[in-house]
Amino acid sequence: MAAEPGTVEHRAHAALDRLAGALPTLGIALSGGGDSTALMHLAQGWGRARLMAATVDHGLRPGSADEARRAGQAAASLGIPHEILPWHREGGGNLMGAARDARLRLLADWARRHGLSAVLLGHTLDDQAETLLMRLARGAGLDGLCGMADRREAEGALWLRPLLAISRAELRDWLSARGIGWIDDPSNERDDFHRIRLRKAMAGLDLPLPQLAQSLDNLGMARDALAHYAAEAAQGAQSRAGGLDLPLPAFLAAPAEIRRRLLVAGLRFVTGAGYPPRRAPVQRALAELAQGRQVTLEGVIARTRAGWLHLIREPAASLRAAPVAGDPALWDGRWRVTGLQPGQQVRALGHAPLSGLGWRDSGLTRDEAAATPGIWQDQALLAAPLLQPAPGIAATPLRGLPEFRAMLYVH
Structure with missing residues (x-):
């Protein structure tokens, strides 16, 4: 009834x-x-x-x-x-x-x-x-x-x-x-x-x-309107290797609150953090970016270049991420790695091995490549699946552009 x-x-x-x-x-x-x-x-x-x-x-x-x-x-x-x-x-x-x-x-x-x-x-x-x-x-x-x-x-x-x-x-x-x-x-x-x-x-x-x-309802409607505007400003965004590229002209032309929302969502997209960072450091980062300077915040490097705002994982932050094993292995809140064998684990690749891996051919920057997952056994690097194909091993980002757009609406 x-x-x-x-x-x-x-x-x-x-x-x-x-x-x-x-x-x-x-x-x-x-x-x-x-x-x-x-x-x-x-x-x-x-x-x-x-x-x-x-x-x-x-x-x-x-x-x-x-x-x-x-x-x-x-x-x-x-x-x-x-x-x-x-x-x-x-x-x-x-x-x-x-x-x-x-x-x-x-x-x-x-x-x-x-x-x-x-x-x-x-x-x-x-x-x-x-x-x-x-x-x-x-x-x-x-x-x-x-x-x-x-x-x-x-x-x-x-x-x-x-x-x-x-x-x-x-x-x-x-x-x-x-x-x-x-x-x-x-x-x-x-x-x-x-x-x-x-x-x-x-x-x-x-x-x-x-x-x-x-x-609360009135405030919620205002928030939804801002989220919609932010999504419009993010049109044309691209994602690669777990990072995010936002069109710089639209970012810089947007009102301050829209820029803040885009940056916060971008930081969470890269790191997988469940909560946004505090407002004060975000405001400082926005001021630096407006002057064309690179900033690092919440384990993310943000820099402007060639018409884009690039947000990538900070290599030092990826090196601090705990090693993981198993199949599948979820690493650094960012990657799903499959095909690991017993005794193998996922850790950050780091800068040291890059010279022998032809990282320039990957299309990634040096810092992007260093923050990607490496497959290690003890101290030996066995594979770098994003830089060189590794039989049976695959590394997939946990988030793509649909997840970024969703983050603009959920806080």
């Missing part, structure tokens, strides 16, 4: 239809709190995908293991397989940030192990509003102020947020009306966490969530 229009079920199921309608298997990031518990029940009622659930136990306070176990019992009551993912913290630094990164990594590994198409996250309209205000306090640009995306790829997994248009209070009312309980996390009362202080301030000010949501 279809849910009535306007109800929590109808809105959540419509979002799931749009985001996950063609996906056969979905994971649920289940903390046991009200948001993720509602998400689990709503996804189960949607009924269009096989579901699994996982709970990350950060082990940061007494009772967390019991809460993870109770979350598992709640999933089992719906016939949903559940797994607890423990985290053992190492080092210091920002606790909330470290826990967030660990949660994402653990859930992504879990999703890969079980072949899940995507992982559902229980972020709500309240989380959107909190994120907007937190980013305002940090001086974020337009992309940051647009809030969280309902669809995002990170850590090799697809993440979906179908509840972003539904408030936390609506979800708890929905659960209460059905006699469904949830776990209240005591850390949500800790005033030493910035987000919790902000949440309490929002409640005290009685900020209107629908109006904040409308502001």
Whole structure:
């Protein structure tokens, strides 16, 4: 029976239809709190995908293991397989940030192990509003102020947020009306966490969530317009050996924000980074490029030459990339290498071997060639597949022009 229009079920199921309608298997990031518990029940009622659930136990306070176990019992009551993912913290630094990164990594590994198409996250309209205000306090640009995306790829997994248009209070009312309980996390009362202080301030000010949501939509439309303009300015872009060439006249003629977007997307294209670099170093790099000077940023060399802005991998950065083995081998976040034999590994070629490889015949610059993958066994170079054909071995860039264009629209 279809849910009535306007109800929590109808809105959540419509979002799931749009985001996950063609996906056969979905994971649920289940903390046991009200948001993720509602998400689990709503996804189960949607009924269009096989579901699994996982709970990350950060082990940061007494009772967390019991809460993870109770979350598992709640999933089992719906016939949903559940797994607890423990985290053992190492080092210091920002606790909330470290826990967030660990949660994402653990859930992504879990999703890969079980072949899940995507992982559902229980972020709500309240989380959107909190994120907007937190980013305002940090001086974020337009992309940051647009809030969280309902669809995002990170850590090799697809993440979906179908509840972003539904408030936390609506979800708890929905659960209460059905006699469904949830776990209240005591850390949500800790005033030493910035987000919790902000949440309490929002409640005290009685900020209107629908109006904040409308502001997010308005900002999102402005972002999409800029992304479209940036894509137009990038017409004629070329890619080779994992690098990117942008037409220089269109780049220099574009407004400052469009140049920034093109450079940021280009940096991420070359490196595969999941997040854009900070604004200040990007602005400095743009100023240098406008003067015709070469810059290095985020492990990428950017230089203008013969009507093009060339973005290539910095050889020193490729030399720092960890060696990898296996078949296929994914190296430096940039290359997929197939055909490796046991004992062989992929590492950067580097400058030293180039003189004996006829690198000029490849059409690549010396730095481009040095940053390409080499096939090594111990200290012996066995093959340089981009410079000389190597029987049975192939190296393919992980990204091409379609991925670059997509990066202009996704931040």
